[in-house]
Amino acid sequence: MIILENVTKSYRRHKAVSDLSLRVPAGEIYGFLGPNGAGKTTTIRMVAGALAPTSGTIRLGGYDLSRRPKEAKSILGYIPDRPFLYEKLSGWEFLIFTADLYKVERRAAEGKARSLLELFELWDWREELIENYSHGMKQRLIMAGALLPSPRILVVDEPMVGLDPRGAKLVMDIFKTMARRDKVAVFISTHTMSLASRLCDRIGIISRGALTAEGTEDELRRQSRAEGGDLEDLFLDLTSEGGIPSLGGEARDAAAGEAGGGGQGARASGGGD
Amino acid sequence: MFREYLTLLKPARLSFLNYVRDPGPGGRIKLISLALFTAALWAALFLLSVRSIRSFYSVEGFGDILSYKTFGLLWLTGAALLVFSAFITALSSFYLSRDLSLLMGAPVDRESVFWARSTQSLVSSAWMPVAFLMPVFVAFGYAFKAPALYYALIVPASLPVVLTASFLSQTLVILLVNVLPARRTRDIVSLLGLFGFAALYMIFRLLRPEQLVNPESFRSVAGYLASLQTPTSPMFPTTWASDLLWPLLGGSRGDFRAIYLALLWVSAGVSAVISSYAAHFLYWQGYNKSQEGAGRQKAGGLLNLVAGAFRLVRNPEYRAVAVKDFKIFFRDHTQWSQLFLLGALMIIYLYNFSVLNLKRYPLQAFFLENTLAFLNVGLVGLVSATLSLRFAFPSISAEGFSYWIIRSSPMSVRDFIREKLCFWLVPIMLVALTLTWLTCRFLDAAPAMSVTAFVLTLLLTPGLCALGVGLGSRFPRFETENLAQVPTGYGGLIFMLSSSLSLLLIIGVSAWPVVRYLRIRRGMSHFGLREGILMPVLALAVLFLAWLLWNRPLKIGREALEIYDEEARGRDGPEDGGDIPGAPRLPEGGEAGA
Numbered sequence: 001m002i003i004l005e006n007v008t009k010s011y012r013r014h015k016a017v018s019d020l021s022l023r024v025p026a027g028e029i030y031g032f033l034g035p036n037g038a039g040k041t042t043t044i045r046m047v048a049g050a051l052a053p054t055s056g057t058i059r060l061g062g063y064d065l066s067r068r069p070k071e072a073k074s075i076l077g078y079i080p081d082r083p084f085l086y087e088k089l090s091g092w093e094f095l096i097f098t099a100d101l102y103k104v105e106r107r108a109a110e111g112k113a114r115s116l117l118e119l120f121e122l123w124d125w126r127e128e129l130i131e132n133y134s135h136g137m138k139q140r141l142i143m144a145g146a147l148l149p150s151p152r153i154l155v156v157d158e159p160m161v162g163l164d165p166r167g168a169k170l171v172m173d174i175f176k177t178m179a180r181r182d183k184v185a186v187f188i189s190t191h192t193m194s195l196a197s198r199l200c201d202r203i204g205i206i207s208r209g210a211l212t213a214e215g216t217e218d219e220l221r222r223q224s225r226a227e228g229g230d231l232e233d234l235f236l237d238l239t240s241e242g243g244i245p246s247l248g249g250e251a252r253d254a255a256a257g258e259a260g261g262g263g264q265g266a267r268a269s270g271g272g273d
Numbered sequence: 274m275f276r277e278y279l280t281l282l283k284p285a286r287l288s289f290l291n292y293v294r295d296p297g298p299g300g301r302i303k304l305i306s307l308a309l310f311t312a313a314l315w316a317a318l319f320l321l322s323v324r325s326i327r328s329f330y331s332v333e334g335f336g337d338i339l340s341y342k343t344f345g346l347l348w349l350t351g352a353a354l355l356v357f358s359a360f361i362t363a364l365s366s367f368y369l370s371r372d373l374s375l376l377m378g379a380p381v382d383r384e385s386v387f388w389a390r391s392t393q394s395l396v397s398s399a400w401m402p403v404a405f406l407m408p409v410f411v412a413f414g415y416a417f418k419a420p421a422l423y424y425a426l427i428v429p430a431s432l433p434v435v436l437t438a439s440f441l442s443q444t445l446v447i448l449l450v451n452v453l454p455a456r457r458t459r460d461i462v463s464l465l466g467l468f469g470f471a472a473l474y475m476i477f478r479l480l481r482p483e484q485l486v487n488p489e490s491f492r493s494v495a496g497y498l499a500s501l502q503t504p505t506s507p508m509f510p511t512t513w514a515s516d517l518l519w520p521l522l523g524g525s526r527g528d529f530r531a532i533y534l535a536l537l538w539v540s541a542g543v544s545a546v547i548s549s550y551a552a553h554f555l556y557w558q559g560y561n562k563s564q565e566g567a568g569r570q571k572a573g574g575l576l577n578l579v580a581g582a583f584r585l586v587r588n589p590e591y592r593a594v595a596v597k598d599f600k601i602f603f604r605d606h607t608q609w610s611q612l613f614l615l616g617a618l619m620i621i622y623l624y625n626f627s628v629l630n631l632k633r634y635p636l637q638a639f640f641l642e643n644t645l646a647f648l649n650v651g652l653v654g655l656v657s658a659t660l661s662l663r664f665a666f667p668s669i670s671a672e673g674f675s676y677w678i679i680r681s682s683p684m685s686v687r688d689f690i691r692e693k694l695c696f697w698l699v700p701i702m703l704v705a706l707t708l709t710w711l712t713c714r715f716l717d718a719a720p721a722m723s724v725t726a727f728v729l730t731l732l733l734t735p736g737l738c739a740l741g742v743g744l745g746s747r748f749p750r751f752e753t754e755n756l757a758q759v760p761t762g763y764g765g766l767i768f769m770l771s772s773s774l775s776l777l778l779i780i781g782v783s784a785w786p787v788v789r790y791l792r793i794r795r796g797m798s799h800f801g802l803r804e805g806i807l808m809p810v811l812a813l814a815v816l817f818l819a820w821l822l823w824n825r826p827l828k829i830g831r832e833a834l835e836i837y838d839e840e841a842r843g844r845d846g847p848e849d850g851g852d853i854p855g856a857p858r859l860p861e862g863g864e865a866g867a
Contacts, residue, residue, distance in 0.1 A: 048677075048680075048681045049680065049681050050677050050680040050681050052835075052836065069683070069685065070683045070685060071683075073681060073682060073683040074683040076681065078677075078681040080677055082674075084673070084674035084675045084677065085675055085678075086597060086601060086675050086678075088600065088601040088604040088605055089597060089600060089601065093596075093597075093600065096593075097593045097594075097596065097597050098593075098678075098682075099593075100589040100590065100592055100593030100596075101589075101590055101593045101594075101678075101679075101682045101683070101684055102682065102683060103589050103590070103683075129604070145678075
């Protein structure tokens with residue numbers, strides 16, 4: 001359903017994504033993990049058609065994204081990590097706008113918009129301008145917009161950003177249903193290991209623009225040097241080069257002094273100097 | 274506090290320096306072309322001013338007073354422009370900027386924040402009026418052969434005027450934000466600024482200042498002198514600045530009056546103190562008030578009803594974007610409020626033609642009326658170009674960070690650009706045709722000339738609108754906080770140059786057939802072989818130029834928008850995780866001259 005073949009994205013002095021190939025069949029939830037700057041968002045944006053690759057091919061549902069973008073994009077739903085929307089439209093107007101963009105028949109669109117707004121608990125806010133929505137509400141509205149044209153492919157960048165636990169649970173259930181029941185291919189980029197572990201059928205790990213490991217959690221465990229750890233340990237092992245950066249000496253003192261110690265830094269220091 | 278103040282100014286200062294050091298791909302060429310353009314503009318302003326000053330001075334018996342009044346009026350106009358400009362920028366700097374929440378949350382004195390913002394507002398509001406007025410003041414010195422002291426005093430005299438105007442505007446903004454109801458404060462204050470500017474523009478024009486250089490139109494010397502009573506007052510700092518420098522233009526150092534310089538600096542100091550008190554007592558309070566949301570504003574009502582007319586658009590993609598554009602335009606005060614300026618522009622335009630009385634010259638009336646009707650096509654073209662610059666050009670940037678929605682949708686860039694073009698072409702064409710029709714009527718132009726003017730307008734307007742949308746796509750600024758600033762960038766400059774050149778070309782090519790036609794109509798010439806060959810050829814040339822103006826910019830814009838992210842990101846490379854989805858990294862570095 002989603003096929004990337006030797007996809008490369010270069011900027012002037014930098015290769016953001018290098019010779020990336022992967023496949024996500026219909027009905028699968030594919031988790032795309034990687035540290036900051038690894039090329040996740042660039043890949044997601046390329047798959048969503050928001051960015052053109054320097055070389056390589058992206059096929060969505062059999063359509064080459066560069067040659068038949070209209071057909072490829074018409075079966076795609078894209079949920080970005082930041083909820084930039086038209087602030088001066090109401091939630092309802094945004095969904096009808098999306099329906100028109102994806103050529104969904106008006107009556108069907110109105111029915112679906114209503115059920116999606118109810119599902120995402122935005123029905124009471126449908127006439128309010130989006131500028132009055134909270135971050136989480138905007139994120140839920142974007143999801144409603146992405147689901148409205150009944151996509152066969154769903155591309156999601158950091159799905160849980162801004163969502164409360166209730167919203168996060170709802171979204172996970174929706175993704176699972178879409179994949180299992182409707183055979184939608186779901187491609188998710190995330191930093192949240194627990195989410196990837198609970199939700200994804202397969203996981204790809206990208207580091208420095210290249211796919212370093214791919215498979216189910218068990219398969220990844222076999223590929224890793226880490227033994228018996230959870231996905232987070234696997235991730236750290238598979239993405240580290242020359243060991244995990246540690247907090248030592250002045251840096252540790254500075255972090256402890258400024259932030260009161262603890263947090264990620266303290267945990268990461270377990271990696272050793 | 275001073276260290277804090279300097280630290281708070283750092284982001285703006287460093288951003289500017291970084292841009293100058295590394296303006297990105299093509300940035301050096303932009304900077305150089307901008308510098309050349311500015312230098313040419315200054316030279317033109319200087320030469321034009323020297324010529325005008327000399328012609329004023331040569332009016333027998335009145336030259337001296339006329340020059341003096343013009344000098345005073347110049348200071349007054351400059352100060353008025355500064356006040357309005359500072360009003361708008363102060364509102365944005367003090368209450369609307371996105372980084373304010375970060376600064377207000379930082380452990381810094383709020384008054385440091387105020388002074389840093391005040392400085393930024395002052396610089397961004399003052400640079401343009403000052404840059405444009407300086408060559409004129411230098412021209413006065415040159416025309417009057419003023420001593421070096423005159424030139425040396427221009428900056429010390431103008432700086433306090435700038436400071437006073439800026440501080441007064443800032444105080445006014447602080448007071449208004451505290452007085453007006455919190456819900457729509459920002460909308461109301463910025464609307465007041467724009468409305469005031471439009472009103473000032475209209476009042477200035479309706480006073481018919483051109484009459485001042487035509488003493489013959491007054492019945493008596495007393496009447497003429499009375500008409501010269503510009504609203505200057507001995508209490509205005511602009512009068513002090515004018516009276517400080519004017520005697521030096523006479524050539525004598527002995528006429529230097531230090532008291533005016535002292536008064537100017539005292540007034541700047543007093544306005545700074547008033548502004549500081551206003552900030553101390555009211556800034557934080559007003560900031561909180563302005564941060565309260567505009568309330569749960571609901572969509573609906575008349576706007577939805579009118580937007581229903583878009584159902585006539587059959588293509589659902591075009592309809593979707595058109596309805597969205599229509600609603601956003603009329604719900605966003607920074608966009609629709611520009612219609613005030615458009616209204617003022619149209620009224621003044623038509624007024625200018627309505628007061629023309631060409632029947633005073635019976636022998637030349639036919640030629641004058643019809644030639645003017647033809648040249649009017651160029652003026653209407655300028656109006657269309659202005660409208661395209663204000664509305665069609667920023668329409669692509671208006672998508673903002675939400676552009677990812679279009680980009681990831683099945684709508685192609687070609688269709689997206691075409692929708693923008695159709696959306697703006699209809700109203701701009703309506704304005705252009707209305708102006709052409711009314712001016713032809715005011716001028717009593719011959720029917721054939723009216724038809725020619727109509728046809729030329731029909732040919733020119735789509736091209737100018739396409740130029741706006743095309744260049745708007747070539748130089749998008751999706752990150753902008755204020756859409757009204759988009760036309761002031763480098764892309765806007767390219768648009769102005771290209772549209773002026775296109776207008777000159779098309780009007781130039783059509784001129785010969787028009788003049789021949791008028792001569793033939795008056796029996797001064799006859800339709801010969803030359804006319805038979807050249808007229809159709811030139812008509813075809815006009816058609817070709819109009820097609821080129823329509824076609825090329827759209828193609829350039831489409832190609833640029835399709836690859837915009839690659840160009841843009843070439844500058845800074847990727848930043849995964851911190852990236853804005855589908856959001857552009859712009860090829861354009863910032864505003865012109867900024």
